[in-house]
Amino acid sequence: xxxxxxxxxxxxxxxxxxxxxxxxxxxxxxxxxxxxxxxxxxxxxxxxxxxxxxxxxxxxxxxxxxxxxxxxxxxxxxxxxxxxxxxxxxxxxxxxxxxxxxxxxxxxxxxxxxxxxxxxxxxxxxxxxxxxxxxxxxxxxxxxxxxxxxxxxxxxxxxxxxxx
Amino acid sequence: xxxxxxxxxxxxxxxxxxxxxxxxxxxxxxxxxxxxxxxxxxxxxxxxxxxxxxxxxxxxxxxxxxxxxxxxxxxxxxxxxxxxxxxxxxxxxxxxxxxxxxxxxxxxxxxxxxxxxxxxxxxxxxxxxxxxxxxxxxxxxxxxxxxxxxxxxxxxxxxxxxxxxxxxxxxxxxxxxxxxxxxxxxxxxxxxxxxxxxxxxxxxxxxxxxxxxxxxxxxxxxxxxxxxxxxxxxxxxxxxxxxxxxxxxxxxxxxxxxxxxxxxxxxxxxxxxxxxxxxxxxxxxxxxxxxxxxx
Numbered sequence: 001x002x003x004x005x006x007x008x009x010x011x012x013x014x015x016x017x018x019x020x021x022x023x024x025x026x027x028x029x030x031x032x033x034x035x036x037x038x039x040x041x042x043x044x045x046x047x048x049x050x051x052x053x054x055x056x057x058x059x060x061x062x063x064x065x066x067x068x069x070x071x072x073x074x075x076x077x078x079x080x081x082x083x084x085x086x087x088x089x090x091x092x093x094x095x096x097x098x099x100x101x102x103x104x105x106x107x108x109x110x111x112x113x114x115x116x117x118x119x120x121x122x123x124x125x126x127x128x129x130x131x132x133x134x135x136x137x138x139x140x141x142x143x144x145x146x147x148x149x150x151x152x153x154x155x156x157x158x159x160x161x162x163x164x
Numbered sequence: 165x166x167x168x169x170x171x172x173x174x175x176x177x178x179x180x181x182x183x184x185x186x187x188x189x190x191x192x193x194x195x196x197x198x199x200x201x202x203x204x205x206x207x208x209x210x211x212x213x214x215x216x217x218x219x220x221x222x223x224x225x226x227x228x229x230x231x232x233x234x235x236x237x238x239x240x241x242x243x244x245x246x247x248x249x250x251x252x253x254x255x256x257x258x259x260x261x262x263x264x265x266x267x268x269x270x271x272x273x274x275x276x277x278x279x280x281x282x283x284x285x286x287x288x289x290x291x292x293x294x295x296x297x298x299x300x301x302x303x304x305x306x307x308x309x310x311x312x313x314x315x316x317x318x319x320x321x322x323x324x325x326x327x328x329x330x331x332x333x334x335x336x337x338x339x340x341x342x343x344x345x346x347x348x349x350x351x352x353x354x355x356x357x358x359x360x361x362x363x364x365x366x367x368x369x370x371x372x373x374x375x376x377x378x379x380x381x382x383x384x385x386x387x388x389x390x391x392x393x394x395x396x397x398x399x400x401x402x403x404x405x406x407x408x409x410x411x412x413x414x415x416x417x418x419x420x421x422x423x424x425x426x427x428x429x430x431x432x433x434x435x436x437x438x439x440x441x442x443x444x445x446x447x448x449x450x451x452x453x454x455x456x457x458x459x
Contacts, residue, residue: 001173018173018216021203024165040166041204045270054244054273060203061274064173065196065220108270129361130268 003067007032008076016063023047025063026073034074034103038132045131048104049073055111057130074103077110085148086110095144097135104131109145118149168206172215182219182331183306189215191328196220197240198275200267201283225278225333228252235337239278244269246277255339257456258370261354262293268362278332281314286321287364292386293354294335295395296370302334309333315394340374340382349375351456355445359432365389366432367441369397369421371449373409375457380404380413385450390442391426397446399424409454418447 004013007030014029026032026049038046040059047058050072077084086109089095096102105128112119112127119127124145125138133141172189176182186193192214196202205211219225225240228249235255237246246252247263266272266280266289280290281301291314299314303326314335317324326332340350356368370386383404385397400421407413422443429435 018171019168021167024167037165040207042200042271045268048270055270056274057270060200060271062173062196062199062203064175065199065218067175127269130270 001064001067003064005063005066005069005071007071008073014063018062018064020063021059022049022051022061022063022066022071023058025066026058026071029063032073032075036100036103038100043132044101044104045108045128046101046104048107048131050107050111055108072107074106077106084110085151086113086145088151089144089146089148090141093140093144093147095137095141097133097137101131101133101135105133105141109148112145113149113152117152119145121146166207168203169209169212171206171213173218174215175218175221177221178224179222179304179331179333182217182222183304183329185215185217186329186331187306189217193217195279195282195331197279198242199279200271200275201279201285219331230255230339233339235339237277237335237337239276239332239334241277243267243272243275243277243280247272256297256337256352256372258293258296258352258354258372258453259290262289262356262368262370265289265354265356265358265368266362271362277335281317281335282324282326282332284318284320284322284324285364286391287389289354289356289365289368289388291318291395292368292388293370294337294386296354296372296384296386297337297352298372298384299335299337301332302336303330304333305330311336315396318394349381349457351375351453351458353449353452353456355449355452357441357445364432367427367438367445369442369445369449371446371453373450373453373457375409375454378408378410380407380409383450385417385421385446387421387425387442387446389427389432390438391428392421392424392442397421397424397442400446404450409457411451414447414450414454417450418443418445421446 023037026035036046038044042060049058124142174185194213196216196218225238227238252259294314300311352372354370357366368388372384374382400417404417422439427435427438
């Protein structure tokens with residue numbers, strides 16, 4: 001089936017099987033391997049991407065369901081060599097250990113901060129509650145998101161406080 | 165890598181087209197809404213439909229509104245939308261309580277109300293919530309539509325009255341005098357125990373209560389994951405009607421609910437523990453619903 005999907009602002013046309021999952025479409029057909037693929041059962045959330053502006057688990061969405069829609073992946077966070085504040089937050093506050101869950105965590109965190117620029121720790125925990133970190137690093141992930149909330153401007157404009 | 169087996173994919177633009185596609189593909193076709201129950205089942209080969217009829221573009225089924233004396237919820241409303249709906253919260257806070265503990269934010273962004281009810285999982289939360297508030301389901305077919313009380317909607321685990329060639333389109337919840345808005349006489353609440361965030365219920369109870377002074381004028385009690393027939397604790401409801409709306413009555417109603425359900429032992433816990441929870445959660449839901457009715 002022919003589909004047209006806009007990913008990170010770029011339009012892609014591909015001929016895919018209806019049973020192809022969005023996560024595999026992104027990784028295998030478009031070579032956007034930033035989106036990870038983990039549990040396969042909609043539990044772990046490492047495959048989180050935005051579909052028409054809303055975070056979803058891309059292992060439970062068919063690529064054909066994204067036909068005519070907009071997808072945003074972790075590759076879209078950085079701009080012109082400039083990391084997004086959530087990416088900086090994760091580096092500043094040791095929000096990642098092995099890094100496997102990180103792309104999904106980043107996409108959910110970005111969405112949270114876009115809609116709630118000053119979330120409480122509880123709100124951060126709820127926002128990432130559909131995602132698993134096997135390194136048990138949630139404390140630092142929450143700290144990282146809070147760091148990003150406190151540093152909404154770009155790296156160039158404001159030197160980050162070093163708080164770990 | 166787990167992927168579904170082969171199927172035909174069709175996308176419907178409106179209800180008419182969805183019904184036409186369902187008729188064309190016959191009984192081996194399945195409706196695809198959020199897909200968060202169906203697609204995992206297809207990956208695991210627990211389901212292998214010949215065709216999927218995608219209704220995600222059928223936007224005419226995405227609404228929450230009040231019409232006359234009913235709250236209307238379209239079948240394609242996403243969990244996140246019901247959770248965030250001020251209109252639903254105003255009239256039936258039970259929906260917010262239940263939605264807050266259904267899966268996780270990402271799943272709630274995709275999963276739909278109609279999909280959850282049609283999946284008819286015996287541990288599904290909204291079935292108990294909709295049963296408590298005495299909702300009805302509107303089902304469309306080529307000839308027209310029919311309305312089925314939610315308490316007659318399920319015919320068994322994973323089975324509903326929605327037949328081949330039919331589409332669930334809407335839920336209707338009666339707003340009875342005193343319910344919502346004016347406050348003071350109607351309240352509802354949902355209580356759930358699960359093993360971890362986003363898990364299926366170990367047991368859960370929903371209560372909707374209508375007060376007349378200090379007495380229970382009417383009540384609805386939904387139970388999930390404990391083998392309650394139609395997700396309802398009917399004997400406890402019968403007991404409560406006309407009694408004082410106090411802790412003693414609620415505790416007794418909880419005991420009756422526990423007695424009449426049939427939980428089964430599984431990896432979530434032993435049957436006696438679930439029975440205990442059914443009683444305790446019924447009591448708590450009634451207490452909280454009554455508190456809301458009084459404020």
